Amino acid sequence: MEFIKQLKEKASQNKKRIVLPEGLEERTLKAADTILGEGFAEVILIGNPDKVKAEASTYQLEHIDQALIVDPESHDRMDAYADMMVEIRKKKGLTKDEALTLIKNPLFLAVMMIKAGDADGEVAGADNATGDVLRPAFQYVKTAPGISVVSGAFIMILKDKEFGEDGMMVFADCAVHPNPTAEELAEIAVATGRTTQAIAGFEPKIAMLSFSTKGSAKHEMVDKVAKATELAKQLAPDLKIEGELQSDAAIIPAIGQKKAPGSDIAGQANVLVFPTLETGNIAYKLVQRMAHAEAIGPVLQGMAAPINDLSRGCSVSDIVNLVAITANQAAGIV
Numbered sequence: 001m002e003f004i005k006q007l008k009e010k011a012s013q014n015k016k017r018i019v020l021p022e023g024l025e026e027r028t029l030k031a032a033d034t035i036l037g038e039g040f041a042e043v044i045l046i047g048n049p050d051k052v053k054a055e056a057s058t059y060q061l062e063h064i065d066q067a068l069i070v071d072p073e074s075h076d077r078m079d080a081y082a083d084m085m086v087e088i089r090k091k092k093g094l095t096k097d098e099a100l101t102l103i104k105n106p107l108f109l110a111v112m113m114i115k116a117g118d119a120d121g122e123v124a125g126a127d128n129a130t131g132d133v134l135r136p137a138f139q140y141v142k143t144a145p146g147i148s149v150v151s152g153a154f155i156m157i158l159k160d161k162e163f164g165e166d167g168m169m170v171f172a173d174c175a176v177h178p179n180p181t182a183e184e185l186a187e188i189a190v191a192t193g194r195t196t197q198a199i200a201g202f203e204p205k206i207a208m209l210s211f212s213t214k215g216s217a218k219h220e221m222v223d224k225v226a227k228a229t230e231l232a233k234q235l236a237p238d239l240k241i242e243g244e245l246q247s248d249a250a251i252i253p254a255i256g257q258k259k260a261p262g263s264d265i266a267g268q269a270n271v272l273v274f275p276t277l278e279t280g281n282i283a284y285k286l287v288q289r290m291a292h293a294e295a296i297g298p299v300l301q302g303m304a305a306p307i308n309d310l311s312r313g314c315s316v317s318d319i320v321n322l323v324a325i326t327a328n329q330a331a332g333i334v
């Protein structure tokens, strides 16, 4: 896929250290081998080194010896990371003993490596649920300055090239925050615009979706999206944002012009911001399955460092692709 090829080329120019905490998981190991073979990122695997090497030889992987393998049960930074955890969570009453137990969990170790500057980004989730991947990140890496909410965007590559930017669109939030307020939805819109510019590589035309177009229906859920649209415009005057729009008014030019006359986004939208996680998650999966679109992500946005979560049904190439995206985020291309 051309899009991913370009991301890998960009990542190769400034190689970043991506930590994969599920170092004994088969698809993760195979992905690590591919990444190291292609050479677009450095890989840190978390797992018992003997077991990792034994698994790698079972799958006849050739490049795993280039990875840094960190044993979660025994490494020389354990005490320092535990001290950092206690400091970060002192208001929550975390004790050193509790921290020393948590740091043996690869998902906590991975985020502490990032926090300490020993890794640049993380990809996990082939073996762990979303909440288990995200919670350590929320607690220790936290959100980027000026951002209060993390959300997840999907880059959708559609077979039908008439939609979006030659068939490419960005959908959010499809992965993280169940029921955002208007203020949070505004932040999600701005973050999605920035992800679009940096990762998808085109100028976003953002539609704030609802079941109403420009006041055609009256409801508090419509008011939320209208308010979020205004707030998002104030937060990022440089971004093109329109709302509230129904999905047909967002992507079909004739309907956009009829329902929102004069708008240069209605009917032309290439970024869809959904009012809730329910709508975003359902929509991306329907488009993926029924329109046979590729769904790349979720790309987590708003975190202070790039940490991305896989679906447990992911393939080896899904992991490789998400590492390419994460490496680009880590290189500050986001």
Ligand code: ACO
Binding pocket: 130, 131, 132, 134, 135, 138, 139, 143, 148, 149, 150, 151, 174, 175, 176, 177, 178, 281, 298, 311
């Ligand atoms: N952005 C930033 N910080 C957050 C967010 C967020 N969206 N959500 C929670 N946090 C923070 C909290 O402030 C809290 O911080 P603190 O401990 O320093 O006070 C910490 O994270 C834990 O918060 P909780 O409310 O305890 O978080 P909880 O674990 O209940 O929920 C979670 C967080 C797991 C992300 C939850 O919102 C969730 O389950 N979301 C849905 C995820 C999901 O299942 N997605 C669909 C599948 S993914 C897919 O299909 C691609």
